[in-house]
Amino acid sequence: MHMATTLTINGETKSFDAPPEMPLLWVLRDILGMTGTKFGCGIAQCGACTVHVDGKAVRSCVLPVSAVENRAITTIEAVGNTPSGAKVQKAWLEAEVIQCGYCQSGQIMSAAALLASTPKPDDSDIDAAMAGNICRCGTYVRIREAIKQAANGRQS
Amino acid sequence: MNAHNNVSRRALLTGGLATGFLLAFHLPLRAAVNEPVQPEDKTDGKFAPNAFIRIDPEGATTLVMPQVEMGQGIYTAISMILAEELDADWSKVQLLHAPANEKLYGNPIFIIQATGGSTSVRAFWKPLREAGASARAMLVQAAAAQWGVDPASCTTSKGEVTHKASGRTVSYGALAAAAAGQTPPKTPALKDPKDFVYIGQPFKRLDTPDKVNGKAVYGIDAIVPDMKFATLAQCPVFGGKVGKVDDRAAKKIPGVRKIVVLDDLVAVVGDHMWAAKKGLDALDIEWNEGPNAKINSKAIWDDLRAASAKDGVVAKSTGDIAKGLASGENFEASFELPFLAHATMEPLNATVHCKPDSCEIWTGTQIMARVQSEAAKAAGLPVEKVIVNNHLLGGGFGRKLEPDMVVAAVRIAKQVDGPVKVVWTREEDIQHDVYRPVYRDTIAASLSGGKIVGWKYKITGAAIIARWLPPAFQKGIDIDAIDSATDVPYEIPNVHVEYVRAEPPAIPTGFWRGVGPNNNVFAVECFIDELARKAGKDPVEFRRGMLANQPRFLSVLNLAAEKANWGQPLPARVGRGVCLQPSFGSFIATVVEAEVDEQGEINLRRATSVVDTGIAVNPDTIVAQVEGGLIFGLTAALYGEITIEKGRVQQSNFNDYRMLRINQTPKIEVHVVKSGEAPGGIGETGTTAGPPALRNAIYAATGVALRRLPIDRKLLAAGRKA
Numbered sequence A: 001m002h003m004a005t006t007l008t009i010n011g012e013t014k015s016f017d018a019p020p021e022m023p024l025l026w027v028l029r030d031i032l033g034m035t036g037t038k039f040g041c042g043i044a045q046c047g048a049c050t051v052h053v054d055g056k057a058v059r060s061c062v063l064p065v066s067a068v069e070n071r072a073i074t075t076i077e078a079v080g081n082t083p084s085g086a087k088v089q090k091a092w093l094e095a096e097v098i099q100c101g102y103c104q105s106g107q108i109m110s111a112a113a114l115l116a117s118t119p120k121p122d123d124s125d126i127d128a129a130m131a132g133n134i135c136r137c138g139t140y141v142r143i144r145e146a147i148k149q150a151a152n153g154r155q156s
Numbered sequence B: 001m002n003a004h005n006n007v008s009r010r011a012l013l014t015g016g017l018a019t020g021f022l023l024a025f026h027l028p029l030r031a032a033v034n035e036p037v038q039p040e041d042k043t044d045g046k047f048a049p050n051a052f053i054r055i056d057p058e059g060a061t062t063l064v065m066p067q068v069e070m071g072q073g074i075y076t077a078i079s080m081i082l083a084e085e086l087d088a089d090w091s092k093v094q095l096l097h098a099p100a101n102e103k104l105y106g107n108p109i110f111i112i113q114a115t116g117g118s119t120s121v122r123a124f125w126k127p128l129r130e131a132g133a134s135a136r137a138m139l140v141q142a143a144a145a146q147w148g149v150d151p152a153s154c155t156t157s158k159g160e161v162t163h164k165a166s167g168r169t170v171s172y173g174a175l176a177a178a179a180a181g182q183t184p185p186k187t188p189a190l191k192d193p194k195d196f197v198y199i200g201q202p203f204k205r206l207d208t209p210d211k212v213n214g215k216a217v218y219g220i221d222a223i224v225p226d227m228k229f230a231t232l233a234q235c236p237v238f239g240g241k242v243g244k245v246d247d248r249a250a251k252k253i254p255g256v257r258k259i260v261v262l263d264d265l266v267a268v269v270g271d272h273m274w275a276a277k278k279g280l281d282a283l284d285i286e287w288n289e290g291p292n293a294k295i296n297s298k299a300i301w302d303d304l305r306a307a308s309a310k311d312g313v314v315a316k317s318t319g320d321i322a323k324g325l326a327s328g329e330n331f332e333a334s335f336e337l338p339f340l341a342h343a344t345m346e347p348l349n350a351t352v353h354c355k356p357d358s359c360e361i362w363t364g365t366q367i368m369a370r371v372q373s374e375a376a377k378a379a380g381l382p383v384e385k386v387i388v389n390n391h392l393l394g395g396g397f398g399r400k401l402e403p404d405m406v407v408a409a410v411r412i413a414k415q416v417d418g419p420v421k422v423v424w425t426r427e428e429d430i431q432h433d434v435y436r437p438v439y440r441d442t443i444a445a446s447l448s449g450g451k452i453v454g455w456k457y458k459i460t461g462a463a464i465i466a467r468w469l470p471p472a473f474q475k476g477i478d479i480d481a482i483d484s485a486t487d488v489p490y491e492i493p494n495v496h497v498e499y500v501r502a503e504p505p506a507i508p509t510g511f512w513r514g515v516g517p518n519n520n521v522f523a524v525e526c527f528i529d530e531l532a533r534k535a536g537k538d539p540v541e542f543r544r545g546m547l548a549n550q551p552r553f554l555s556v557l558n559l560a561a562e563k564a565n566w567g568q569p570l571p572a573r574v575g576r577g578v579c580l581q582p583s584f585g586s587f588i589a590t591v592v593e594a595e596v597d598e599q600g601e602i603n604l605r606r607a608t609s610v611v612d613t614g615i616a617v618n619p620d621t622i623v624a625q626v627e628g629g630l631i632f633g634l635t636a637a638l639y640g641e642i643t644i645e646k647g648r649v650q651q652s653n654f655n656d657y658r659m660l661r662i663n664q665t666p667k668i669e670v671h672v673v674k675s676g677e678a679p680g681g682i683g684e685t686g687t688t689a690g691p692p693a694l695r696n697a698i699y700a701a702t703g704v705a706l707r708r709l710p711i712d713r714k715l716l717a718a719g720r721k722a
Helices: A025-033 A081-096 A104-117 A122-131 A139-151 B074-086 B120-147 B174-181 B273-282 B297-308 B320-328 B368-379 B404-413 B426-431 B464-467 B515-534 B539-544 B551-563 B619-639 B684-702
Strands: A004-009 A012-017 A048-054 A056-059 A073-074 B052-054 B061-065 B094-097 B153-158 B160-163 B168-171 B228-234 B241-246 B256-261 B265-270 B284-288 B313-318 B329-337 B350-353 B356-362 B386-390 B421-424 B438-450 B450-462 B494-501 B574-580 B587-596 B602-612 B667-672
Touching: A004 A025, A004 B684, A012 B329, A025 B273, A025 B619, A048 A104, A048 B464, A056 A104, A073 B256, A104 A122, A104 A139, A122 A139, A122 B684, A139 B404, B052 B120, B052 B464, B074 B094, B074 B120, B094 B350, B120 B174, B160 B174, B160 B284, B228 B256, B228 B273, B228 B404, B241 B256, B241 B265, B241 B421, B256 B273, B265 B273, B265 B404, B273 B329, B273 B356, B284 B313, B284 B356, B297 B329, B297 B438, B313 B667, B320 B329, B320 B438, B320 B450, B350 B404, B356 B368, B368 B386, B404 B574, B426 B464, B426 B551, B426 B684, B438 B515, B450 B515, B539 B574, B551 B574, B551 B587, B551 B602, B551 B667, B574 B684, B587 B619, B587 B684, B602 B619, B602 B684, B619 B667
Parallel strands: A004 A073, B061 B094, B228 B421, B356 B386, B450 B494, B602 B667
Antiparallel strands: A004 A012, A048 A056, A048 A073, B052 B061, B153 B160, B160 B168, B228 B265, B241 B284, B256 B265, B313 B494, B329 B438, B350 B356, B350 B421, B438 B450, B574 B587, B587 B602
């Protein structure tokens, strides 16, 4: 048996039973039914599982739940409530970034964290923040464009 | 096949209906709980003239999607085609994913219900236009009858019929019941393309809004009440079987509920994926590896090379090849391409609930009906007892043209009480793919007066078609394997093309984005560059000289050269490479500009594609597909290779099966040429274009003529003799 774990996710308190080493990804998806955060590789190589912990982009597939108690977790379902998340979502649709979309939860979380810390990122800032997120459909050109649009608040 | 003609209303769907732009991705006889709530859909009282269109009295216009959405934007393109001829009100359009029904939704090119081969728009262009036009005609007839006027005096626009002379207008919704009683026209009049109001406009995609906020539901996301979670291990050696399984440690892991041992796989069922994964790791499995444990890449290549020395089946022969080769200076080369995995971002999965008399499946597949029939076999049930709920696909690329992940899940689910979601780890996904086969192409060509006068080309590789679509495998020719080899754009007087079928032992092979043309366009375009150099000509100039009677090819080539600054000076070890391809019914020229550093590492600087795909239904989607396709192809050229040792795949995850990332992505420009020709395919074209254009750029930058992928950096280091 394990102890009940309590997390703060998107501003809500959630309590559940899970082994302390269980990655946050599977808690979100399989215990809490929050399927917007995606499984891609399980070894922090692809970024599909990216969430925010205290505003920073982290890979939830290798993040034990025991490490995030008492910290603020934000997922794709609520990132639109943050100013940078809302900007990124809007820019993503304006630039029509998305193809299959499976990696895009993670891309958007990484981009939102980038803009929150670096409001006017240059190309190398974008490379550094986004190189951990693989997109198999190859939407990188539009991701770069959308981040710049979001940063500049450009209306299309 | 005329899918629109053999429609019975009774056969129409009894599934869900989304509201607004919410998409109902499947027939929710039982929806997963996390999917949009969908009111029950009945065709009673609706105008449902064919398999694709239903209009209710309020005017809600439901379009049924015969092809699946895996990122290529097809839901939007199909909707635009139907809405165009129907003159539907775009704001009232809502989508429904087609159920498994080969008769109604079979792809007219494949006959079976499949999405692939860049065929969707090509195959459905005419049937969808006719379906829309026929429905529109029936609505007009109904309005004209009500008003007692000549149908020809009525016009339609945005979901309304208007009779201008009398100033009357009626909505499609109000006509739904009356239109249902009309006789469809025998040959519905199609619009003149100059009158298109939707087609050709850059429309926003219908599927993307829910993809920015986590609401979109892929197969892997389906939540069925009381389901368990499972993950599986198949024998690492292809074809191997389970020997002994010691599950004592696994059973002690909290959350592990059941160990399922089948003859060729083991699965652990748990309360969540983590328990299942930990349980699987804790199993001690002894495999009976069988005879394939001796297979390795070296032996596979030796066999392929030996096979390619044999004569093949003649796929094309024009002119006199012996005379052609004898009448100029001869050059020969061979090109080799590796096994590739698909690595869709959404790992393979299927959720299955098997009961004694029925089986329900939630997944994302490119082959609805085949999944249904294969699942029925695995479940031991009649086909009609199997319900497949299709979803958005987190990438397909051909991997989901196979039913194996669903069949495995059904076999596991048969051992489980209640529903179970089976998710493959990425390692399992990479090591048990259905791989793009290895290919070897040999070419002999002769040059005379700066032109190619003889071209003898031989493809050696697996016949995927023979397994996947047996009726299409005729006279020993795999029509996919020879695609883009028998229709090279260049005017060459003596051409001879042969195909040697060579199946690699035990390694399953299947379609991979770009299919046959990936192989042939690479070999052809690389060798054309080598011949240009032998002829002392610029690669673009050399190609132009053979395109006098190919205006569409010539025009994209010229524009690509112009847009890419072809011929402008470049720094040392930077080159431009061109690729011209006839594949998928589109005419595309691509220029890649790349730098090769002193160590032989590649820096992609720029890619430019000019696309003549005929009528571009949704031009922004065309651009996006080519952009993404180029990345997919360049990824393969730079990194893609699956190797086999002791019967096992040596790669396992994105650390050793690498993907191109944003920091390596070049600037990409895609120019779409205006055309009134019938639409071509687009989803795979960029993938086909990227590798040869990059290889030719490297050839220009270094003088090294690479003849094998992925690119071997060791051959490109500075100081190495070209």
